[in-house]
Amino acid sequence: MKKVLVILLLAVLGYYTAATFFDIGFGQPHFIKGLEPVKDIYLAQTVKTLKVSNAVTSIVVNFRGFDTLGEVTVLFLAVTVLGSVLYKKRHEVGERSVLFSASSIVTSGSKLLFPAIILLGAYVFIHGHLSPGGGFQGGVIIATGFLLMLLSYENYSVSHTALSVVESLAGITFAGVGLLGFLHGGTFLQNFLPTGVLNNLFSGGIIPIIYIAVGFKVGAELTGVIYTVLHEKGQSNG
């Protein structure tokens, strides 16, 4: 009975959402005619003023950089909340429950892959302003490297202090670079470095700096999340 009601409710919701989006149209310009959509300005300024090749990066880090600062804060908060929700007193922290240990093929294979994964992650966030990818994507790749190690070695451990130091320093870099914009007579998060030549590694002013900080931060935070959740006791104690 409940399922029928739920399906009916969802059918109504789905119908109206679908009708709305079919109205908007797919694959063709849908903005009302005569308006000047912001995206045209973004695309033009990305090359002209910022000298960044990846328009998504220029939007995420510069035009809408304030969103990204908030986004980084959301991740930081998620780690904080996770730590608070799962907090246990020191002597109660459980050992990881391992059903069976990984074979030597898995362990040596992971060891071999680990540096390559970290390198790929670093590459992705360093080249965030030139190619697809960026701080978030690179950070996630780095965290998968640590996930691999945590899965294959049962007593692999990451220093919590180191993670939180990296996290904090990266966050301070982001907010600090933003505040430095004021010193140069501009506004918060405004670019104050020379922008260089389009499609060079050293181009885009503060954008690569911020994205590298974001990469470190996301990598450290996701690793922290995985680590916190892995160190939960397997069975219930209540």
Next chain:
Amino acid sequence: MVGTPVLFIAIPLLAAFLIPLLGMIWKELVRIVPGLVLTYLLILAINLLNHVLVHGPIVEVIAGWVPPIGINLVFSAFSGFLVTLMIFLGLLVWIYSYRFKRNVEYEPALKYFLMLMMLITGSVGIVLTGDIFNMFVFIEITSISAYGLTAFYKGRNSAEASFKYVMMGSIASTFLLLAIMIIYSQLGTLNMADIARKIHLMNPTLKIVSYIFFVTALGIEAEIFPLNGWAPDAYAEAPGPVGAAFAGIVVKAAVYAIIRYTYTIFDLSSSFSFLIIIGMITLIIAETAAIRQEKLKRMLAYSSIGQMGLVLVAFGFGTKEGVFAALFLMLNHAIIKSLLFFSGSYLVYNSTEKNIKEVNGMSKFLPVTSLLFAIGAFAIVGLPPFAGFWSKLSVLTAAADSNMILIMVLVLMVSVVELVYYLRVVNRIYFFKKEADTKPHKPTFNALFVMLVLGAIILLIGFYPDAVTGMLHKASASLMDKGQYIHNVLSLK
């Protein structure tokens, strides 16, 4: 000018990232630094508000791109008033919790103060921002800290309450994003002023759909009736000062968002009567539910929901008097409900069930706390010498001005219900014999100080309402003037 509005966001974020490092040097710093930050922000807010009341709104551009390209922050008389109120309350919550959390170990304390600071920052961001997607980001910052604070205590059913909140909150963010994308797909911009200028070009159906999605999403945070299932649990299970922060800060930010959408962004004429209807339903249902509650904090939570309904009704009049009344109500509710939460959590400090029964005869053991709770109770009902009287009076006169006699009658009837359940508690505090064997807990010096400050403000506004009405009139004028808002934001070069 001593600073710019972006410092309200940048300084707390910088501090939040710094605090884990500072904690490694000296553990007490994790408790002190948030207070210092909030004190600085309060000074900044008061300075800026004084500036704005004289010289008109400050529009701050971020990353050097003028609106509509970049994100901007607007510190007008209206948003500045709310920001000052929120930071003031945040500071009080911090003072109250400073010793309250003394017995808590280092790591939970670090997390508690971080989450509290981010809760305030997120709410301030919602109020300041001039960009609909940026508002979404701040709403998420606020909600995630709220989830964490709700689940802070281990012993109670706080994880359940928080899980409910998470579910409602993530559904809210889905609807919010849908609404944002509908608007973006039509107008190609995310800036509020730019949208407000162009919205008349939008297809009316799409406009209505996105407005409904917005109100649904924000209604979950603002505790509007069918969407407030999470609120009583969250208030009851969260630590006492956090309940005050929810009622005084988070809900205010969500109501602000609804009002900003209704008054500035959308130009739907029917949205005002829509606000009156949902506000009225919320008011009636919440107040009748409050009378049936057995736990003190759940009762306060339902009362808080009801008050928000009343605020929406007042905003729904759409007149200058209505907005003034609504702002007055928001101010009073923030102060009075915080006092009730602060003093209420000491009245039931040592009990496990937190039932209303357990306040019996507390006036003999905690005379000052009981007196302050009674003042709060009388004030929120709207009895004459206290602050609540003036706000309720202004709601009624605003209703009379708009010829809504039915609304007046209903509000008066609901007030009687409110009077009954608050008097019931006060009656128990003063005239019942103490029966339960729970030991009363003396409030700490900090807590007492905070409660006395709030009590003094209630009396001050009660005897001398002119202290705030001037500012409220300017704030309501700044909300009503849509053309001026658009002009201020978009004329930057």
Next chain:
Amino acid sequence: MDSTLFHYLDYAVYGTAILVMLIGFYGTMVKKSLLKIVISLSVIDSGLNLLIVTIGYYKGGTAPIFSPGFLKNFKDVSKMVDPIPQALVLTAIVIGFGVTAVALALVIRLYRHHGTLNIDEIKNLKW
């Protein structure tokens, strides 16, 4: 090119995204296991993100990256897809991740406390 076929395809893309969302909503309302509810929440997010990215698509558009190849061969900015929805989705994904992590932590704590994941057996989860 058969234009009617493409017309149906348009419906298919939006339809799929909305269907994924609806499946997620169904899961949150009907499923009894806490873990499945959390999974449903992230299914909603996936559908939503797909929907948002789809809005920015233009037929025959290229990625919004001014690579040397693009600058040499095309030069026409109007050929690029809309980058804003992509940037917004990036933000939305990260936020969705944060919320999912918090929800999972709560599930772990509920399991620690009650020893079950079934919402019918956890009294206070009803409303």
